[in-house]
Amino acid sequence: MEIKLHAPLDMHLHLREGAMLQTVAPLSARDFAAAVVMPNLVPPVTSLERLLAYRQAVLDAAAPHQFAPLMTLFFQPYPEEILRAAQPHIIGVKLYPDGVTTNSAGGVNDLAAVEPTLAILERLGIPLLVHGESHGFVLDRESEFLPVYAHWAQRFPKLTIVMEHITTAEALTLLERYSNLAATVTLHHLLLTLDDVAGGLLCPHLFCKPIAKRPEDRAALLEAALAARPRLMFGSDSAPHPIDRKETAGCAAGVFTAPVILPILAELFARHNALDRLQAFVSDNARAVYGFTPPNKLVTLRQAPWQVPARYGEVVPFYAGETLAWQVDG
Amino acid sequence: MEIKLHAPLDMHLHLREGAMLQTVAPLSARDFAAAVVMPNLVPPVTSLERLLAYRQAVLDAAAPHQFAPLMTLFFQPYPEEILRAAQPHIIGVKLYPDGVTTNSAGGVNDLAAVEPTLAILERLGIPLLVHGESHGFVLDRESEFLPVYAHWAQRFPKLTIVMEHITTAEALTLLERYSNLAATVTLHHLLLTLDDVAGGLLCPHLFCKPIAKRPEDRAALLEAALAARPRLMFGSDSAPHPIDRKETAGCAAGVFTAPVILPILAELFARHNALDRLQAFVSDNARAVYGFTPPNKLVTLRQAPWQVPARYGEVVPFYAGETLAWQVDG
Numbered sequence: 233m234e235i236k237l238h239a240p241l242d243m244h245l246h247l248r249e250g251a252m253l254q255t256v257a258p259l260s261a262r263d264f265a266a267a268v269v270m271p272n273l274v275p276p277v278t279s280l281e282r283l284l285a286y287r288q289a290v291l292d293a294a295a296p297h298q299f300a301p302l303m304t305l306f307f308q309p310y311p312e313e314i315l316r317a318a319q320p321h322i323i324g325v326k327l328y329p330d331g332v333t334t335n336s337a338g339g340v341n342d343l344a345a346v347e348p349t350l351a352i353l354e355r356l357g358i359p360l361l362v363h364g365e366s367h368g369f370v371l372d373r374e375s376e377f378l379p380v381y382a383h384w385a386q387r388f389p390k391l392t393i394v395m396e397h398i399t400t401a402e403a404l405t406l407l408e409r410y411s412n413l414a415a416t417v418t419l420h421h422l423l424l425t426l427d428d429v430a431g432g433l434l435c436p437h438l439f440c441k442p443i444a445k446r447p448e449d450r451a452a453l454l455e456a457a458l459a460a461r462p463r464l465m466f467g468s469d470s471a472p473h474p475i476d477r478k479e480t481a482g483c484a485a486g487v488f489t490a491p492v493i494l495p496i497l498a499e500l501f502a503r504h505n506a507l508d509r510l511q512a513f514v515s516d517n518a519r520a521v522y523g524f525t526p527p528n529k530l531v532t533l534r535q536a537p538w539q540v541p542a543r544y545g546e547v548v549p550f551y552a553g554e555t556l557a558w559q560v561d562g
Numbered sequence: 563m564e565i566k567l568h569a570p571l572d573m574h575l576h577l578r579e580g581a582m583l584q585t586v587a588p589l590s591a592r593d594f595a596a597a598v599v600m601p602n603l604v605p606p607v608t609s610l611e612r613l614l615a616y617r618q619a620v621l622d623a624a625a626p627h628q629f630a631p632l633m634t635l636f637f638q639p640y641p642e643e644i645l646r647a648a649q650p651h652i653i654g655v656k657l658y659p660d661g662v663t664t665n666s667a668g669g670v671n672d673l674a675a676v677e678p679t680l681a682i683l684e685r686l687g688i689p690l691l692v693h694g695e696s697h698g699f700v701l702d703r704e705s706e707f708l709p710v711y712a713h714w715a716q717r718f719p720k721l722t723i724v725m726e727h728i729t730t731a732e733a734l735t736l737l738e739r740y741s742n743l744a745a746t747v748t749l750h751h752l753l754l755t756l757d758d759v760a761g762g763l764l765c766p767h768l769f770c771k772p773i774a775k776r777p778e779d780r781a782a783l784l785e786a787a788l789a790a791r792p793r794l795m796f797g798s799d800s801a802p803h804p805i806d807r808k809e810t811a812g813c814a815a816g817v818f819t820a821p822v823i824l825p826i827l828a829e830l831f832a833r834h835n836a837l838d839r840l841q842a843f844v845s846d847n848a849r850a851v852y853g854f855t856p857p858n859k860l861v862t863l864r865q866a867p868w869q870v871p872a873r874y875g876e877v878v879p880f881y882a883g884e885t886l887a888w889q890v891d892g
Contacts, residue, residue, distance in 0.1 A: 369757055369761070369776060370760055370761040371701075371776075425699065426699070426700055426701065427699055427700050429760070430700055430759070430760065431699070431700040432812075433812035433813055433814060433815070434764070434766055434769040434812070434813035434815070435811065436764055436766070437811060439760065439764040443760055446699060447699055480809050481765065481766065481767060481808075481809055481878070482762075482765060483763055483764035483765075483766070484763060485763070548811070
């Protein structure tokens with residue numbers, strides 16, 4: 233059996249820089265037509281010059297695959313002229329509350345203070361992408377941030393606000409409520425709960441921010457993804473760290489799913505008789521939210537077993553060493 | 563400043579065997595008059611012969627410190643004559659639901675099937691120590707087991723049932739309800755929440771079973787310990803694993819607190835103006851629950867800084883490398 237996906241899109245991706253970029257970019261570029269590239273580098277992507285240089289580095293690393301990096305600026309209280317100049321080159325601006333995840337130092341401390349910039353984004357029609365977590369107890373951080381989304385959605389009704397990597401049933405409920413809210417959901421949050429991370433042995437390669445939640449949250453996310461619910465987009469949040477930053481006394485947050493996304497999604501949607509909705513989940517929903525036309529790339533998935541490598545360079549992938557039922561024809 | 567503790571007791575301790583026993587036993591034996599020694603070895607301690615040999619190995623490793631190992635049998639449906647023969651040599655029988663923690667394979671699968679043995683324990687006056695977790699979602703496991711405690715407490719009113727290493731406010735509420743229930747609480751559960759384990763970087767050396775819970779649970783446990791609430795005993799659950807079993811893709815559960823327990827407890831109780839209740843919490847409550855008289859050992863704690871080693875053998879201790887305000891005079 234095989235299926236063809238038109239322009240699969242990864243709407244939330246970490247590609248890093250340097251050697252890591254060289255390792256991971258070809259894997260996403262092989263399977264996806266385009267991806268939203270996160271700006272939380274060290275230092276973060278806060279100028280057009282840096283953004284364009286990073287875009288070129290991504291393109292170079294992705295060659296010869298047909299792949300469009302959809303660039304994002306790291307949120308700061310930018311003046312309007314900067315945002316106007318950046319607009320042709322970006323798909324959105326990514327806001328991180330200060331210190332909540334990898335390389336988010338330098339993010340936003342005072343949520344009220346960002347509103348003038350949100351007003352500019354709304355006026356210009358630039359989407360706002362948000363890592364929506366509070367600084368509270370780890371399991372409550374997303375829930376505690378939801379009122380901020382609701383407030384912004386009301387105050388800036390023409391601003392497209394993307395709740396990135398949602399992990400709770402509550403976030404899905406909020407998504408229904410405001411038509412200018414959209415959301416991404418990762419592959420691993422469709423599959424994991426906190427039990428997989430810490431219920432048996434502790435598994436650093438499954439540790440991510442936001443942390444995987446309860447079984448009922450996963451069930452709600454999976455149901456919404458399988459239904460290809462409008463404004464719910466696939467965004468992997470694939471986040472590679474070298475093994476010595478994972479299997480250590482202080483393990484960095486991030487699951488590296490890039491090389492296995494489409495095979496696992498195909499298996500998951502097939503198992504639930506939802507293969508006919510995979511196209512909407514991994515591409516059409518995002519086109520509608522962002523109002524853009526992706527590159528014309530056809531990706532074929534074939535039902536044929538392959539074994540996931542134990543490592544890609546220094547990175548241990550999701551499902552390392554396991555045999556998957558589907559593969560990308562490439 | 564200094565304080566003297568009469569026969570401090572660690573009512574839940576993992577000493578292992580072989581080289582690990584040699585490393586860790588002297589640390590507990592220096593600071594404590596006695597400790598309840600857990601039987602989850604490989605294979606578990608299920609015969610009197612093995613128990614007596616293990617007891618001797620513990621004594622040998624603990625020498626020349628004055629230290630009484632309080633031995634436990636690994637729960638099985640033992641015939642009465644076995645329990646009668648063991649009784650002079652044990653402080654209790656430890657029940658593990660099958661597979662819930664380190665070396666608990668071979669534990670109990672069918673909780674109803676254990677009742678004939680509980681009736682024998684009740685008749686003989688042998689306490690039952692329980693790792694009370696279900697096989698449910700990691701954060702719910704203790705809560706889900708509480709009805710089992712309540713059922714047993716009612717059905718066997720003369721059986722002393724110790725809820726080991728409790729981690730929730732709910733368990734404290736249950737403790738109030740039945741006078742034949744007792745409980746141990748660890749040092750790390752007085753200090754940690756899931757935020758410390760997984761809220762920033764993931765910290766394998768703070769990963770244990772039961773997993774640390776919510777801030778409100780920790781607050782309730784700390785309040786109860788500082789009040790030296792009756793039938794709440796100190797039990798460290800200090801559980802050493804070599805570093806290569808912690809900083810790895812599948813990290814074993816256990817926090818190694820043995821060398822730092824009394825200094826940290828002194829600091830904690832001093833900070834809350836509760837030093838006068840430390841004696842009850844680390845010794846008197848356990849004497850009352852178990853009705854036993856510990857060895858006559860006086861331990862002096864002095865307010866004088868020292869730095870916790872980075873390692874003891876192959877084991878990373880709790881608070882590794884940090885400076886503590888109190889130390890054991892030794």
